[in-house]
Amino acid sequence: MKPxxxxxxxxxxxxxxxxxxxxxxxxxxxxLERGVDGFTLREAARRAGVSPAAPAHHxxxxxxxxxxxxxxxxxxxxxxxxxxDRRGGRDPQQRLTEQxxxxxxxxxxxxARFQLMFLHGRCDMGYKDLATVxxxxxxILEGAVRAACKLGAGDALTPEAYGFLMATWSIVHGFAHLAxxxxxxxxxxxxxxxxxxxxxxxxxxxxxxxxxxxxx
Amino acid sequence: MKPxxxxxxxxxxxxxxxxxxxxxxxxxxxxLERGVDGFTLREAARRAGVSPAAPAHHxxxxxxxxxxxxxxxxxxxxxxxxxxDRRGGRDPQQRLTEQxxxxxxxxxxxxARFQLMFLHGRCDMGYKDLATVxxxxxxILEGAVRAACKLGAGDALTPEAYGFLMATWSIVHGFAHLAxxxxxxxxxxxxxxxxxxxxxxxxxxxxxxxxxxxxx
DNA sequence: GCCTGTATCTTAACGCTGTACAGATAAGCT
DNA sequence: AGCTTATCTGTACAGCGTTAAGATACAGGC
Numbered sequence: 001m002k003p004x005x006x007x008x009x010x011x012x013x014x015x016x017x018x019x020x021x022x023x024x025x026x027x028x029x030x031x032l033e034r035g036v037d038g039f040t041l042r043e044a045a046r047r048a049g050v051s052p053a054a055p056a057h058h059x060x061x062x063x064x065x066x067x068x069x070x071x072x073x074x075x076x077x078x079x080x081x082x083x084x085d086r087r088g089g090r091d092p093q094q095r096l097t098e099q100x101x102x103x104x105x106x107x108x109x110x111x112a113r114f115q116l117m118f119l120h121g122r123c124d125m126g127y128k129d130l131a132t133v134x135x136x137x138x139x140i141l142e143g144a145v146r147a148a149c150k151l152g153a154g155d156a157l158t159p160e161a162y163g164f165l166m167a168t169w170s171i172v173h174g175f176a177h178l179a180x181x182x183x184x185x186x187x188x189x190x191x192x193x194x195x196x197x198x199x200x201x202x203x204x205x206x207x208x209x210x211x212x213x214x215x216x
Numbered sequence: 217m218k219p220x221x222x223x224x225x226x227x228x229x230x231x232x233x234x235x236x237x238x239x240x241x242x243x244x245x246x247x248l249e250r251g252v253d254g255f256t257l258r259e260a261a262r263r264a265g266v267s268p269a270a271p272a273h274h275x276x277x278x279x280x281x282x283x284x285x286x287x288x289x290x291x292x293x294x295x296x297x298x299x300x301d302r303r304g305g306r307d308p309q310q311r312l313t314e315q316x317x318x319x320x321x322x323x324x325x326x327x328a329r330f331q332l333m334f335l336h337g338r339c340d341m342g343y344k345d346l347a348t349v350x351x352x353x354x355x356i357l358e359g360a361v362r363a364a365c366k367l368g369a370g371d372a373l374t375p376e377a378y379g380f381l382m383a384t385w386s387i388v389h390g391f392a393h394l395a396x397x398x399x400x401x402x403x404x405x406x407x408x409x410x411x412x413x414x415x416x417x418x419x420x421x422x423x424x425x426x427x428x429x430x431x432x
Numbered sequence: 433g434c435c436t437g438t439a440t441c442t443t444a445a446c447g448c449t450g451t452a453c454a455g456a457t458a459a460g461c462t
Numbered sequence: 463a464g465c466t467t468a469t470c471t472g473t474a475c476a477g478c479g480t481t482a483a484g485a486t487a488c489a490g491g492c
Contacts, residue, residue: 170390201379
């Protein structure tokens, strides 16, 4: 009767079979509650009900666990950007706008992950394919920028196109940063409110960026 | 001959008379070398040549020391923005452009401070007048935005103006963030280089933002 | 001059952290 | 069955921030 539950309820077992995932979940919860700085590996182990040394068998060290959290974040992030890009249809401007909104919305829906993803030094970029996956989001944005600049997939980015790409990224990332910090809520007093600003000013701003047209 | 040097070389003294400042300097150096995460109060004490408990007499705790670093950073930051604003003359657009350039240049020249200043949770906003001083920079930008929107100093910000303010801040902060992360250096391969992007695209981008004109 | 109070620093200690090491336990394979 | 491997425990160590009690230097009143 002791080993009755084997795969069904694997909680009590010595090997509880799900530690890695539970550690990731615990880490996200801790970051959400106490911020990235409040995260400790021991606390994550505590919540998973294991000894402080147990995580070492699944992650190299504390940064390894955080890197896994970021990795999963980047995967979902890339998916969200891709979906938004498709929603934009054939109009490059619309694709950029949709991506921008998706970017900020991802930050607001996944504050813990987002905080981690864009905090340099917290993650190990050599962890698994974290570098590749994080670069993927950049490429999605770059694709829409290429379309806006009427550049082919193979063409090298002109300095102008690169500047435009950076400006777009900056605006969107800046908005996300401000929104996360609650600075946009401030605007509610001015009549708008956070979602209003996002849905009106972010697209408006993006649409007015000076797109570098290819000189013919 | 022992107490010969009193005020001239106050280094060897038991009270060495300059601990607070030296701790601040040590903190900035540590942040520069190892990042904000690499900072420890004990290391700062070590560099100042005192025991780990000594800083407690000058700063409430580790965050207190970091807050002082941020405070001094915000003072210089505000000064830089103000100077840039004056450089812009009477043209609101020019004032915004100058402020934007000064913003990014401050970040590049004071990476340690900047990292600290805009990392939420690291500093104690209740420390001295940190909240006031940090808000001051925001007000300088707001002033130029008011001018651009043809709003008086007393007028309430319209939602449109607030959105414009946020967009400006976002772009500038985003550029600074990217520049600090070395992501703009990337562009050197595309022909521009960091300073080229800053001096051409940042102003260009800012000038094309949709300024909300007051409806008459 | 001295005596006293205050500011400053040291030493020692507490509880927390990350991580390494050796050993125990469970599961899988032959 | 026995052996191998993966997983987790227990213990330990160095470093961290912070506190408390005591030592030291300076400043002001006599």
